[in-house]
Amino acid sequence: MKRIEVEQRAIFIGLAGSHGYGLNRPSSDYDYRGVFIAPKRYYLGFDRIEQKDGGWDEPGIFPFLDGNKDTVIYELRKIIQLLSGANPNVLELLWLNEYPVLTNVGQHLINHKQLFLSKKVKHTYSGYAFAQIKKMESHRKWLLHPPQNKPLPSDFGIEEEATLSKDELNAFLEYLYLLIRGRIEFLEEAEQLYQLLTADIDFKGVLKQYTLPDETLDYTQNLTNSRKDFIRLLQKSQSYQVALREWKAYLSWQENRNPTRAEMEKKSGFDLKHGMHCIRLLRSGVEILRTGEVIVDRRIAGDAEDLRAILNGEYSYEQVMKMAEDLVAQMESVYQESTLPHKPDLEQINELCMELVEMQGW
Template structure:
């Protein structure tokens, strides 16, 4: 779908990012997220549309979106992500009315059932996103300190031979195909264990398998269950460790080349990435609030921590203080999860019924 058609069929559009959270500064971008209802062929035909994330087309209704980092989602895609309790998606239904550029009665109808999306998945999604942010902070800090000690650090890409690869490593598609096969075996085996089945619904194990090398102590079990040869398991292990090193090398080069100059200046001064740190703190606080039954509160002025998050983003909080705060919040989140009254899963039945109702009425179907 083209931009003009998507914007014409948008039922909800809102300001997001740091300006939504009230932790922005004068140089912060304006970013938006929204929900649209495509035409009938996209629901029952062969055409597919999940989201629009390019706003360079000048033929549009809302010029404010031009060249911004924005997204407008098909209502089906939005509801799917919301049932996963994706932090960047859930907040769209809890925004101050003044932050909506578009809010039709169809958008209002979805907001009416926003509590149906909330579940204990919040613990895994919010803590997972927060962990990803602090992991970036720690990685960038490691690079920063290492680069100061040794400017030639990562000057050359890793050599496959240093990882025991005398022949070519497995191609990415070969590696992913094997890990997909391994995941299917794990999933099939989990049907005999209630605990394993529960974990598979809460944790993205497929993503973890593809993101991190298999632990060396697990390789014998992997070999046994997949009936692989010794040679293949060795090649698998060496390929994964090499590709992880290559990925870090490429990430380091990209970080040095593309990082925002203002953020780089703060990072050099305080020794950590202040933007990722602010995201981590906010996500953990938000996750605790939701688990405690307070709902989703994007506006951090309301919760009283906007000033502290701004201080983190400005590099005014020492690194050790930041890590201590994050550790404290992680413990609070564990406690909130133990005591939460949220249901295990979203109310899929209500969400499905409402989604169908909105689509049918909008399309006069």
């Protein structure tokens, strides 16, 4: 869809990112996030759209978006899905301080924001925080022990012509995923366990990100009726692809680092921004479980200066990791006492989605 069509059907656009958190600096970008409701053809026809995240140099009706590359406007059904899953980056959009665009339809969605809060926030907020920690650890490893050479197949005991390509690896792992899923279909009656194994655990991600351990090779060989030499080659090729992926990520990190951020990172020994966001996410998760509210603006939460101190390198890597460890333990405790429902009421959310579409009209 063209920019002007999306903006005409936008129900709200809010100022998110560092400005939303009250942590912006003079050089901070403006991150705008919003919601629009697609026209009739996208609901009843074959056309599909989930979000508009580019094309802000096209003609539009909101000048503050002109040329802004940090703008994403989600289609209603997409954002409802993300909200229902307690996605931290999206959940906070219903609790922002500033909405440059807000219609009565958008206000109706915001008025029902409590519908989307559930105990799932423990898993999503801690999961997003852990992702920040993984990035911190990767960058710290590159800072302290940078890789020297591009990995070669021979480093992993395989001939170059025998290496499985990325497509071949993914095709086999997709096959392995389907076999694993087939093995747990009989658990469908045990709803919670079935949900855990088929939805809450990302088997595809695990299979594609991590090398098969030695202790699983015989079972994998039997499950897939493969030759032993193929399974060994698969394991070695996985290890090679993981190393190659890390090498490419290292080169990209070196090339695209913000010079100021890189200098701070060099002095402190870790990525300060990832460290700050890790602590922010964990504190937010604890707050939601305890109060049933999302406090986006950290000035209101009372820890804006403390988060700025992390950004300014006033805390060591060890101190930030200890903070994270303590917050994870605190979240576990608060989770047990929280009065939030274990999961959102999807029937009510579905009714809300239909109400919003009807309010907007075609």
